Amino acid sequence: MDETKRLLGSVTISPKIIEEVETQVKDIGEFKKKIQEYFTQNVTELLDVILYGSIALDVSDIHIEPQEDEARLRIRLDGILQDVIFFDHNIYHHLISRLKLLSKLKLNIVDKPQDGRFTIEVKESLIEIRTSSLPSEYGESIVMRILNPKSLISLDDLGLRDDLYKVFQKEIEKPNGMIIVTGPTGSGKTTTLYAFLKKIQNPEIKIITIEDPIEYHLKGVSQTQVAPEKGYDFSDGLRSIVRQDPDVILVGEIRDLETAKIALQAALTGHLVLSTLHTNDAAGTIPRLVDLGVDPSSIASGLKMAVAQRLLRKVCKQCSTLVKPTAEELAEIKRGLKGLPASLKLPDLDEVKIAKVKEGGCQACNFTGYKGRQGLYEAFLVDSQMEKFILTNPPVSSIRELAIKKGMITMYQAGLINVVSGKTTLEEVLRVVEEDEAQIVN
Numbered sequence: 001m002d003e004t005k006r007l008l009g010s011v012t013i014s015p016k017i018i019e020e021v022e023t024q025v026k027d028i029g030e031f032k033k034k035i036q037e038y039f040t041q042n043v044t045e046l047l048d049v050i051l052y053g054s055i056a057l058d059v060s061d062i063h064i065e066p067q068e069d070e071a072r073l074r075i076r077l078d079g080i081l082q083d084v085i086f087f088d089h090n091i092y093h094h095l096i097s098r099l100k101l102l103s104k105l106k107l108n109i110v111d112k113p114q115d116g117r118f119t120i121e122v123k124e125s126l127i128e129i130r131t132s133s134l135p136s137e138y139g140e141s142i143v144m145r146i147l148n149p150k151s152l153i154s155l156d157d158l159g160l161r162d163d164l165y166k167v168f169q170k171e172i173e174k175p176n177g178m179i180i181v182t183g184p185t186g187s188g189k190t191t192t193l194y195a196f197l198k199k200i201q202n203p204e205i206k207i208i209t210i211e212d213p214i215e216y217h218l219k220g221v222s223q224t225q226v227a228p229e230k231g232y233d234f235s236d237g238l239r240s241i242v243r244q245d246p247d248v249i250l251v252g253e254i255r256d257l258e259t260a261k262i263a264l265q266a267a268l269t270g271h272l273v274l275s276t277l278h279t280n281d282a283a284g285t286i287p288r289l290v291d292l293g294v295d296p297s298s299i300a301s302g303l304k305m306a307v308a309q310r311l312l313r314k315v316c317k318q319c320s321t322l323v324k325p326t327a328e329e330l331a332e333i334k335r336g337l338k339g340l341p342a343s344l345k346l347p348d349l350d351e352v353k354i355a356k357v358k359e360g361g362c363q364a365c366n367f368t369g370y371k372g373r374q375g376l377y378e379a380f381l382v383d384s385q386m387e388k389f390i391l392t393n394p395p396v397s398s399i400r401e402l403a404i405k406k407g408m409i410t411m412y413q414a415g416l417i418n419v420v421s422g423k424t425t426l427e428e429v430l431r432v433v434e435e436d437e438a439q440i441v442n
Contacts, residue, residue, distance in 0.1 A: 010119035010126065011102060011363050013052045017045065018122070020158045021052050027366045031057060034087045035073070039087065043094040050095075051144075055127060057366070058148060060186075064099075066092055066139035077366060078313050079186065089139075096133075096140055103131035109137050125149060130213065151191065152216050155199040158192065159374030161417065162342065164409075167305075167379065172196045172274075175247070177304030178267035180254070182279040182288075187279060188311045188375055189276040190215055190284070193250055196274055197221065200248065208244055211252035212236040226252075236261040242266050251275040257293040263304035264294065280307040281346070281411065282378050283400035286390055300382065300390040307379040308411060310432045314423050315355040316365035322422055323352040328353065329426055336416045340409065347420055355422045374423070376432060380412040 025031050031053045038046040054062050054075055060425065061076040071092035073084045082235045089334045100107050103116030130145040167237055171179060179196070181189045194216060197207060200316050201220060209218075212226045212234070224241070226233050234251060235258035241249055241264070253276050254260045267273040285306035289299050325333065334349055357369025365371040382390070382401035404410065409417075415429030 005236070010121045011048070011051070012121045013048050014045070017048050017052055021049065021056050025053050025056055027363050028077075028082060028084055029367075035085050038132070043091075043098045046091070047098050048362050051129070052122065054146060055120070055122065055148065060150070060185060062144040062146070064092065064095060064142040064144075065328065066136060066141065068138055069315050071139075071146045078368070078370055079311055080313075080368070082366070092139065095424060096115045096142060097300060099142055099144075100129060100133070103129075105131065105133060110140055115213070128215075130215075141352050147215050149216060152194055152198070152218075155193065155195045158195055159198060159405040160377070161344070161409075161414070164377055168196070168307075169199065171305045171381070172200050172272070174272060174304065176262060176267060176270050176272055178273040178275065178302050179307070180275055180277050180285050180303065180306045181309060182277045182282065182285055184278065184280075186311070186441065187309055188373075189309065190252075192309060192375065193276065194218065199250070200272075206245065207246035207248040207250070208241045208246040208253070209250035210234060210241060219377070222246075235262055235347065238262045238266070242271070246271060248274070249274045253277070254289075254292070258343070260289055260292050260294045261298070264298045267302040267304075268298075281396075282380055282408070283403055284308075286394075286399055289372050289395050290393060296391050296393050302386040303382050303390075305379060305381050309375055309378075310376045310411060311373040312376040312415060312418060312424055313370035314367055314374055315357055315425060316361060316371040318364045318371075319358040319362040320355050320369065323356050325352070325354045325426075332426070333416055335419070336413055341407070344409075344417070346417065349420065352420050354419050355420070355425050357425060370424075370428070374418075376411055376414050376418070376429075378408055378414060380406065380408045 021034065025034050034049055038049045050062065050073065057077060059075040059077055063074040063081065064071045065074065066089070070086045071087055072086050074081050075084055102118040105114040105116045116131045117130050120129060127149065130147060132143045133140045140417060148182060160168065181192050183189050197218060208222045208224070210224050210226060214223050214225045217223065224237055226237055234255065236250060238259060239262060249266055249271055251259065251263050251273065254263060263273050263275055277285055277288050279285055284301055290296060301365040330349065337346060337349070340346065361367040361369040378384060386402065412429065412433045415433055418424045418428050419429060
């Protein structure tokens with residue numbers, strides 16, 4: 001998008017607020033105090049403090065929720081929602097009015113959902129805020145998604161195991177075929193796809209994306225956004241994109257049969273197609289496409305790799321400790337990691353120490369015991385044997401069994417590898433990975 005257009009209507013945070021937040025806000029408690037200081041100031045400055053304080057703390061979402069007697073401000077930090085402060089309805093109404101103006105939402109509409117966005121200019125960088133309003137019992141609930149360009153990371157920063165890194169690199173450098181990344185909302189699928197694009201991007205290939213909405217702006221990549229209200233959806237956009245002579249196509253999400261068919265057709269006619277689906281695991285990719293109405297033969301020949309992912313919190317390096325696991329913990333780790341290839345070079349499990357978080361954490365981790373997140377992945381390739389198997393329209397369980405037999409390391413096992421590496425806790429892995437996944441025994 002043209003840089004001048006993106007700057008139009010942007011919010012510029014004042015240097016005074018930037019300095020105050022950077023020097024005085026290191027955790028949620030200090031964030032609360034800083035917001036309280038600005039309750040008596042004008043609403044523009046108050047909102048600036050909320051926005052920049054959230055950016056400084058690496059927050060992904062800001063929630064403003066009206067309740068019967070007051071309103072609540074919450075932030076999502078490392079995937080977990082945390083209360084920040086409660087304030088009266090007068091402050092709430094001023095904040096909502098200011099936010100709706102910035103986001104170009106209609107002020108007089110309070111009984112219907114609305115979506116908008118605006119840009120924050122901070123130290124010559126642009127951070128986009130995606131705003132969603134939803135009518136609730138006591139007023140409009142507002143959620144702001146922070147799309148910070150610094151969240152755009154490279155393939156090297158995803159925290160991949162060496163074996164997975166090599167597989168991903170090899171597959172994304174192929175000239176054609178489809179790669180699908182699955183997982184629930186907020187599991188980092190888009191971040192992974194953008195990391196793929198950044199890795200393969202060069203002046204010799206043309207990359208076009210179709211997204212809803214465009215989350216991050218990538219220099220040198222042609223990005224287009226769907227507009228269903230104008231009759232421009234994924235399938236229409238994809239048809240047009242194929243005529244633009246691209247080498248690589250990123251489809252934000254496959255939601256319907258038409259999009260799936262065109263995307264697979266593009267994958268079969270000399271394009272590398274990257275996309276996402278909402279399924280629980282990698283094996284669920286194939287039945288999900290069949291449920292949409294895609295012919296199994298198209299899936300078998302077009303799909304090259306299915307990836308599932310979650311985001312796993314890492315322990316705080318400053319306050320976590322390494323301890324010997326209990327007998328039950330060690331038995332669970334041994335059960336989960338049984339039969340994995342020696343090439344993974346796991347430590348001696350009888351001597352291993354695992355991370356434990358300090359109760360109450362420390363200031364560096366906002367008193368949670370965890371700081372930062374990394375991707376947790378499982379992936380399988382569609383080789384000739386898997387192709388033939390897909391043609392039989394197998395259930396998820398059978399696809400999963402074959403993928404594991406062919407060497408797929410499950411998400412739960414990937415989590416346990418992080419546990420024995422001291423990067424996270426067993427409790428965190430069990431929180432992130434579905435219970436039935438944890439019961440798989442090789």
